[in-house]
Amino acid sequence: DGGITQSPKYLFRKEGQNVTLSCEQNLNHDAMYWYRQDPGQGLRLIYYSQIVNDFQKGDIAEGYSVSREKKESFPLTVTSAQKNPTAFYLCASTLYRGTDQPQHFGDGTRLSIL
Amino acid sequence: GENVEQHPSTLSVQEGDSAVIKCTYSDSASNYFPWYKQELGKRPQLIIDIRSNVGEKKDQRIAVTLNKTAKHFSLHITETQPEDSAVYFCAASMRGNAGKSTFGDGTTLTVKP
Numbered sequence: 145d146g147g148i149t150q151s152p153k154y155l156f157r158k159e160g161q162n163v164t165l166s167c168e169q170n171l172n173h174d175a176m177y178w179y180r181q182d183p184g185q186g187l188r189l190i191y192y193s194q195i196v197n198d199f200q201k202g203d204i205a206e207g208y209s210v211s212r213e214k215k216e217s218f219p220l221t222v223t224s225a226q227k228n229p230t231a232f233y234l235c236a237s238t239l240y241r242g243t244d245q246p247q248h249f250g251d252g253t254r255l256s257i258l
Numbered sequence: 259g260e261n262v263e264q265h266p267s268t269l270s271v272q273e274g275d276s277a278v279i280k281c282t283y284s285d286s287a288s289n290y291f292p293w294y295k296q297e298l299g300k301r302p303q304l305i306i307d308i309r310s311n312v313g314e315k316k317d318q319r320i321a322v323t324l325n326k327t328a329k330h331f332s333l334h335i336t337e338t339q340p341e342d343s344a345v346y347f348c349a350a351s352m353r354g355n356a357g358k359s360t361f362g363d364g365t366t367l368t369v370k371p
Contacts, residue, residue: 184267186347186361187302202358203259234301244290244309244353249301 147171150235150250156258157222157229165220165253167235173248175241176218180204181232181252190233193218194241222255230256260285262350264362271338272370279365281348282330288350291331293322296345296364305346306333338369 148169157163167176175194179187189202193212207226212218222229232254236247261284271277281291292307308315308322308331315322319338324331335342345366351359 184363186262186264186363188361189358192358242353244351246292246304246307247294247302247359249294249303251301 148250150253155255158258160224162223165233167218168216169237173237173239175238177236178220179234260360262360262362264348268366270368277335277338279333279346281362283350288352290351292349293333294347340369340371343369
């Protein structure tokens, strides 16, 4: 059964701590994306990657980092530099590079500060 | 960059009534307009999309219309059911924009039985 798997579902971060959110897809999609969702707001793009070993900053990249060492995997690290990390994080993918096509989303990770 | 505005932010209808959600976009180069439905605590899922070379698209009770001149597109849900209750997001993207979609802020639709 193909899809996008995000883990963990819930994550708590202590002050000064970096945490990593996992995103794995078995859809053989080329491009992957990370979004942040705050209450009452739309999805805001953090980072995206259209090909292995390459990624670009989105609209709100400060305080976050990513890697794309494998086509299937696109982990997001929330660093201590992100002062307001509490949000719902969604990973997505598209079959091809470019966005004039549907995005497939994971179930999300809810991050909170301890 | 692209800016997408979505209205209304909340919408409450009686079961069986129609619901309409509207989005406006700023960049005339945008050419792909999807609509996603997100149930509480779940992932957004595509329900319908439209490309700029089409004015209207329908799928059973759901339809989307696009007015390129006015730069707006709308989601129409007819014969609403309680299971239609969710948050609906519109988005706009353009070919060659290197992976960037711009989303509206969402509309919370409540269908009262």
